[in-house]
Amino acid sequence: xxxxxxxxxxxxxxxxxxxxxxxxxxxxxxxxxxxxxxxxxxxxxxxxxxxxxxxxxxxxxxxxxxxxxxxxxxxxxxxxxxxxxxxxxxxxxxxxxxxxxxxxxxxxxxxxxxxxxxxxxxxxxxxxxxxxxxxxxxxxxxxxxxxxxxxxxxxxxxxxxxxxxxxxxxxxxxxxxxxxxxxxxxxxxxxxxxxxxxxxxxxxxxxxxxxxxxxxxxxxxxxxxxxxxxxxxxxxxxxxxxxxxxxxxxxxxxxxxxxxxxxxxxxxxxxxxxxxxxxxxxxxxxxxxxxxxxxxxxxxxxxxxxxxxxxxxxxxxxxxxxxxxxxxxxxxxxxxxxxxxxxxxxxxxxx
Numbered sequence: 001x002x003x004x005x006x007x008x009x010x011x012x013x014x015x016x017x018x019x020x021x022x023x024x025x026x027x028x029x030x031x032x033x034x035x036x037x038x039x040x041x042x043x044x045x046x047x048x049x050x051x052x053x054x055x056x057x058x059x060x061x062x063x064x065x066x067x068x069x070x071x072x073x074x075x076x077x078x079x080x081x082x083x084x085x086x087x088x089x090x091x092x093x094x095x096x097x098x099x100x101x102x103x104x105x106x107x108x109x110x111x112x113x114x115x116x117x118x119x120x121x122x123x124x125x126x127x128x129x130x131x132x133x134x135x136x137x138x139x140x141x142x143x144x145x146x147x148x149x150x151x152x153x154x155x156x157x158x159x160x161x162x163x164x165x166x167x168x169x170x171x172x173x174x175x176x177x178x179x180x181x182x183x184x185x186x187x188x189x190x191x192x193x194x195x196x197x198x199x200x201x202x203x204x205x206x207x208x209x210x211x212x213x214x215x216x217x218x219x220x221x222x223x224x225x226x227x228x229x230x231x232x233x234x235x236x237x238x239x240x241x242x243x244x245x246x247x248x249x250x251x252x253x254x255x256x257x258x259x260x261x262x263x264x265x266x267x268x269x270x271x272x273x274x275x276x277x278x279x280x281x282x283x284x285x286x287x288x289x290x291x292x293x294x295x296x297x298x299x300x301x302x303x304x305x306x307x308x309x310x311x312x313x314x315x316x317x318x319x320x321x322x323x324x325x326x327x328x329x330x331x332x333x334x335x336x337x338x339x340x341x342x343x344x345x346x347x348x349x350x351x
Contacts, residue, residue: 002025002026002027003029003152003153004024004025004032004049004153004187005025005026005060005062008057008058008059009021009024009055010055010057011044011045018041019044020208021058021210022058022206027202028063030202031201032186032188032200032201032202033195035192035196035205035233036205036206036207037232040208041206041208041209045189049153049155050076051067051068051074052076054073055068055069056070058070062080062152067079079153081152084139084156084157085159086157088142090142090145095128096125096126096128096133096141097117097126100116100117100126101113102148112148119144119182120174120178121174136163136171139159139175140174142159143175153186153187155186156186156187157189158192159188160172160192161190169198176198176199198217202214203217205220205229207228212226213226220233222339223339224341226342226344227344235317236270236272237275238270238313238341239251240269241255241269241340243257243265243267243340250269251307251309251311251312252332252334253285256336256338257340258337258338258339262342266343267340267343268342269338269339270339271334271338274319275336276316276317276332276333277318277333277335278303278332280330282331283331284333286331287331287332288331289305289308289331291327291330292326293326294323300319301319301320301321301322301323303317318332
């Protein structure tokens with residue numbers, strides 16, 4: 001059952017169009033993420049869903065109830081939509097319990113606040129004030145406050161952006177688990193691909209006010225629709241290839257195709273950094289390369305390479321379990337299979 005349905009949605013700021021025919025379906029109880037850079041229309045989409053900005057055309061339907069059809073809009077306070085803003089926006093003069101229970105009928109507050117404190121992992125902290133909590137705890141309180149009236153849809157506006165990397169990863173896992181436990185349909189907007197891939201059941205890549213591609217995180221990461229989507233989801237090596245029935249012939253050798261063969265005879269083979277192998281001595285299919293830089297990331301090294309043969313991008317990105325000093329010589333080979341993307345249009349995004 002579809003919890004949220006957005007069909008051919010258009011929106012504008014004054015005479016300037018921002019959203020151009022957005023289609024998005026989020027199943028009941030699922031977590032969706034809208035991913036894209038600043039200025040692509042993420043915030044406008046969130047505001048239309050929340051009821052803070054009118055649609056110019058199209059439909060927004062939540063559990064079968066029309067929220068906006070471009071002609072009339074249901075008021076924000078009647079939509080049953082909760083919002084977790086980026087900064088939490090807690091009332092500093094109120095306790096944690098009072099923040100969570102704000103707006104609830106007095107008769108429901110005590111039981112519901114206690115239930116939510118347990119749900120977000122903050123039992124016993126109801127009497128504290130926001131300034132007595134860590135950043136992660138404050139975001140949990142903001143989540144509990146948004147869940148308190150049992151919204152039919154929860155919107156999350158980059159709520160982890162202000163946290164450090166370790167806390168951000170930990171909290172988004174906890175928030176995703178909390179939302180799944182409560183059965184709440186949710187939409188997160190973010191520009192962070194790691195956040196999108198680890199949080200959501202469905203990811204929609206928003207580009208220039210349009211959905212460029214939507215699907216599961218695995219589908220978008222391994223089978224993006226084009227080079228731009230590939231790069232939004234993570235670092236990508238895009239290598240010119242000639243396509244046969246089941247193979248991609250590249251300067252790094254002939255690689256099996258991931259999935260059915262495309263109808264085109266040439267394209268770009270997508271190889272994520274983990275698909276490139278570095279060796280000190282040449283192996284079958286390898287080409288020489290010079291190391292431009294190597295960054296230690298704890299679990300691996302990110303290595304930038306300048307290949308020594310024609311037909312490859314000027315720079316390749318690989319991962320390695322060892323350090324490669326800048327200026328050193330190595331050999332790079334590819335590990336298939338490869339996903340093939342269409343060649344960009346003239347003047348487009350070349351590898």
